[in-house]
Amino acid sequence: MKDLVMELTGVFGPSGDESIICEYISEAVKDYADDIRTDALGNLIVYKKGLSSEKKIMFAAHMDSIGLMVTYIEDNGCMRFTVLGGVAPAVIANQKVIFKNGIVGVVSYEGKDCSSTGPMEKFYIDIGTSSREETSEFVSQGDTCVYFAPSAELANDMLASPYIDNRVSCAILMECIKSVKEVKYDTYFVFTTQEEVGMRGAKAAAFGIMPDIGIAVDVTIVPEAINPVRNSVLQLGAGPAIKIKDHSVVCSPMVKDMLVDIALKEGIPYQLEIIEFGGCDTAAIQLTGAGIPAGCISIPIRYVHTMSETVSMVDVENALTLVSKVVETGAGL
Numbered sequence: 051m052k053d054l055v056m057e058l059t060g061v062f063g064p065s066g067d068e069s070i071i072c073e074y075i076s077e078a079v080k081d082y083a084d085d086i087r088t089d090a091l092g093n094l095i096v097y098k099k100g101l102s103s104e105k106k107i108m109f110a111a112h113m114d115s116i117g118l119m120v121t122y123i124e125d126n127g128c129m130r131f132t133v134l135g136g137v138a139p140a141v142i143a144n145q146k147v148i149f150k151n152g153i154v155g156v157v158s159y160e161g162k163d164c165s166s167t168g169p170m171e172k173f174y175i176d177i178g179t180s181s182r183e184e185t186s187e188f189v190s191q192g193d194t195c196v197y198f199a200p201s202a203e204l205a206n207d208m209l210a211s212p213y214i215d216n217r218v219s220c221a222i223l224m225e226c227i228k229s230v231k232e233v234k235y236d237t238y239f240v241f242t243t244q245e246e247v248g249m250r251g252a253k254a255a256a257f258g259i260m261p262d263i264g265i266a267v268d269v270t271i272v273p274e275a276i277n278p279v280r281n282s283v284l285q286l287g288a289g290p291a292i293k294i295k296d297h298s299v300v301c302s303p304m305v306k307d308m309l310v311d312i313a314l315k316e317g318i319p320y321q322l323e324i325i326e327f328g329g330c331d332t333a334a335i336q337l338t339g340a341g342i343p344a345g346c347i348s349i350p351i352r353y354v355h356t357m358s359e360t361v362s363m364v365d366v367e368n369a370l371t372l373v374s375k376v377v378e379t380g381a382g383l
């Protein structure tokens with residue numbers, strides 16, 4: 051599982067440009083699916099037939115990552131950019147990025163006095179070229195790039211890497227697709243697109259499937275990564291979090307209770323998540339059609355949206371067990 055997570059975090063796939071990560075996941079799980087397809091938004095929908103077709107369950111793990119998009123190439127060859135999702139100036143200053151074609155650049159900013167928390171207009175990408183013409187041979191307006199940094203194992207079975215958000219959840223769904231023993235109801239494992247720019251893929255996928263229940267799997271933030279004054283109860287290694295609320299959604303109490311019941315019954319450690327920020331695909335699924343009961347299983351991480359998002363593999367394994375039990379028991383429907 052650790053190898054899979056590390057591998058996935060290195061696959062290219064910023065919001066809106068998910069074809070490579072989509073292909074990667076598709077190849078890995080297609081032999082375990084009863085049907086597999088992509089929709090118009092690029093969502094990868096992996097279907098496993100249930101013992102009963104009376105109900106439909108949908109899982110959603112977004113496969114897109116945050117990134118940068120080139121907006122303008124200067125005369126000197128440096129590129130201006132806009133951001134895809136929550137990219138902070140302090141995080142990207144003096145870091146390396148990589149484009150889909152393998153070209154690597156360095157992100158820096160104008161002026162000695164420009165702090166790394168300064169306005170994004172001062173920032174640029176340098177790929178080592180010295181003119182617009184030269185840069186244009188490698189990169190065009192609208193091209194996207196992602197953080198280029200290695201993943202690493204830490205002590206206590208922890209992993210630090212860019213894009214743990216949300217490749218860790220993709221790994222969990224992939225592993226569930228391969229290993230789940232019994233599927234009670236027809237189950238759709240959706241690897242969604244464009245979550246980081248507003249949960250867009252999940253909206254279309256949920257409409258296409260119209261499940262009886264929807265469950266997103268995504269990361270959540272433990273206090274070290276945000277403001278320590280806010281006294282979140284979430285901890286690394288204390289189990290996956292069952293979401294009650296974030297900035298985008300109040301989860302269905304029915305789904306929340308179902309997840310808690312399964313965790314208690316199966317002896318899976320869990321935490322309850324109530325945070326005032328962030329968002330997840332649950333929000334999009336919930337408001338689809340005439341409304342869909344939706345919840346979320348969250349993997350706690352530190353240092354979200356940096357090159358060093360840190361996760362405990364113990365939480366990952368427990369989340370996999372929880373997801374698998376939901377599939378096997380039919381989510382209490």
Ligand SMILES: [Zn+2]
Nearest residue numbers: 215216268269
């Ligand atoms: Zn996420």
